[in-house]
Amino acid sequence: MALPAGAGLVAYNAAISRCARAGLYPRALALFREMRGRGLRADEYTLPPLLNSSALLRAPPAAATLHALLLRAGLASHLHVANALVDAYAKLSRPGAARAVFDEMPRRDVVTWTSLLTGLARAGAHDAAVRVYRGMAAAGVDPDEFAVAGVLSSCAGSTMLELGRSVHAAAVRLGFLPFLSVGNSLVSMYAKTGALRDARTVFDAMRARCTITWTALIVGYAQNGRGRQSLEIYTDMVRSGCRPDYVTFIGLLFACSHAGLVDAGRAHFRSMVTDYGIAPGPDHYACMVDLLGRAGRLEEAMDLLNRSSTELDATVWKALLGGCRVHRNAELAERAAEMVWRLDPADAVPYVMLSNLYSRERRWGDVARIRALMKSRGVTKEPGCSWVGVNGVMHLFHVEDRGHPRAAEIYRKVEEMMERIRAGGYVPDTDWALQDEAPDGRERGLAYHSERLAVAFGLLAVPAAAPIRVFKNLRVCGDCHAAIKMVAKVYGREIILRDANCFHHMKDGACSCGDYW
DNA sequence: ATAGGGTTAG
Structure with a gap:
């Protein structure tokens, strides 16, 4: 199919690795099947890029198959293979499985620890991620810039400003500040913990910045109620020659939304498509719906959704629901709630939103109905x-x-x-x-x-x-x-x-x- | 020939 008939293990390993690097994950996995069909056995070089490919394809069965295979082949104790396995489970949002592999490893290095750390962070288990960071230090493994960037992200996620400051100090001591990822995660950590001034100071001191740096600052200002300044920062970003991406526009539209800047939001939404060729995703629609909904323009929001070409997800309808709640539009709220129920039946948000809306309207019968519905469907709200x-x-x-x-x-x-x-x-x-x-x-x-x-x-x-x-x-x-x-x-x-x-x-x-x- | 990172609304 792809490699010449006599190709050996090394040739396959090289080809699989190239595909994985190039993002051709299905092709990497196909090459592996072909290789096995020709009687070649995977070794410690074959597995890491395959594990990585299956994780990035969000293919848990493929990962599980590879896991079983590497156990049979006796490759589980190979450091690179095991690290790739920890990371694959982490990427597949299975921190428990990642942890299990981690615990079984006879030897661990900074990559092992960092893979587990980022996996926990990705799953939202920020406290656990911080414990891993501390465990790494206790085990005598020095953090590198990857570990520092990762734990800073968890400091942000669990709002541990003081710990974040101490990691910042460690990063200075270890000479990690020149790494973009470290600077970026510092900007974000300070912004997300409400220390906007510190975010700005780090940003200003950075020698190099990238799209992520600017995006982190834009989002930070918006989250802290400084939407107008977010837009100014965006102007500076474009002026500096940095190209906004998909995520930047999420932040930007979020900023417009929070500042109530309807016209600016519409203009940036258009600009995203026409100036930057970025197709709006459900995330952008959610921001636009939020923006329009806040301003009471629920009709326009519906109109935008009806004309959208992408597949809309539950977040879009939840945003609409939010606008309906504020502007007390029960009829549209019910339609939006229906959509959320269809797309994400376990989500408690539509129930809470509808119940709030009805109770503000003093429609107690409807409040009771929603509550009963929620109960009968077995939906539970996360305790506040x-x-x-x-x-x-x-x-x-x-x-x-x-x-x-x-x-x-x-x-x-x-x-x-x-x-x-x-x-x-x-x-x-x-x-x-x-x-x-x-x-x-x-x-x-x-x-x-x-x-x-x-x-x-x-x-x-x-x-x-x-x-x-x-x-x-x-x-x-x-x-x-x-x-x-x-x-x-x-x-x-x-x-x-x-x-x-x-x-x-x-x-x-x-x-x-x-x-x- | 092989493994890990930073930004993302609701």
């Missing part, structure tokens, strides 16, 4: 939790959580907070009571949502001069948003709340998100 870092220690809170050692004090602080903001004119909005509920499905009051507990603890434990940095795994509840904004004003504190959607820099009673989230 918030955390706040004090002296490098994360304090985690759930709804009505009394597990913290200082719980009594924290609850007293919440009471005090509520009293003071009521005096300042805050009125509780009980329509949001359904946003966060205990796992047993019982409705709860608003007073002890996890974000309030975390803010109360922040008031107690964070030095007065420092901002209180609170993180939440889901979107902040609307009532908590209003309450915490007022807390920031009444207590004269800066509160930086990062939720699943964006940053909320709250100061003097205002929020950087512009009250849309």
Whole structure:
């Protein structure tokens, strides 16, 4: 089929490797079948590019077959083969399998550790990834620039600013700053942990920048409520001769969306296609729908979707659902929810969104109906939790959580907070009571949502001069948003709340998100 | 002839 009849093992290995490098993964696997058909056995040079190809093709069966084959061939203890296997499982989002291979290895090097680390990070297991980074150091393996870039990404993902700073210091010491990947992940880490000024400082100090660097900064500014500056940075990027890519436009449209810049968003969407030849993907449509939906242009959003040529995914419809919720369009919301249910039946978001919408409309019968539907379909919502870092220690809170050692004090602080903001004119909005509920499905009051507990603890434990940095795994509840904004004003504190959607820099009673989230 | 990295909305 491809190689001459007498081709030997070395010729096949070389050909397979070339294909894998060139991104011709199916061809690499086909060559392997051909090779086996001719009675040649894979060796330690054959397997790594094959494992890599099957992982990048998202072909778990192929990877599993290769795994079985290398076990039979006695190649499992070969370092490069085992590393490739760890990485393949990591790329296939199977961190458990990657870990199992890792644990069995008689010898590990920095590549082994880094493969596991990035695999965990990719699966969103950032805490585990950080533990791997520490384990590597404990095992006497020095991190290299790959490991540093990877762990910084996990610092960002788990909002560990202090750890991120210490990794930054280590990177300086080890001379890794000139590596683009390290600079890029530093920019992103600082931006994602709300330390935008530090992100900018790193960015300015970088000797070379690439599309990823600029994109990280654009997204960072947008996430921190500085959408207009994101657009200025984009202008600088283009002026500097750097070409935006698919991801850059996601960030850019996201920035337009968060800043409410409808015209700019439309223009950039067009420019992406006409100036850069990038076909809009579902991600871009989701951003555009978000942008138009926020502005109340739900019809235009639907129109855009109807004219789209790509296959739309659940995120697009969830974005539409978000717009419907804000602009209280129940009819369209139901259609959007139907689409999400079709594409991603296990997702709790449409239920929560619809339930919020109905409860704001005081349609309690529909609220009950949605809740029953969710229950009958066995869909469960991820429990909400918030955390706040004090002296490098994360304090985690759930709804009505009394597990913290200082719980009594924290609850007293919440009471005090509520009293003071009521005096300042805050009125509780009980329509949001359904946003966060205990796992047993019982409705709860608003007073002890996890974000309030975390803010109360922040008031107690964070030095007065420092901002209180609170993180939440889901979107902040609307009532908590209003309450915490007022807390920031009444207590004269800066509160930086990062939720699943964006940053909320709250100061003097205002929020950087512009009250849309 | 072989293995690992950084940016990505909701």
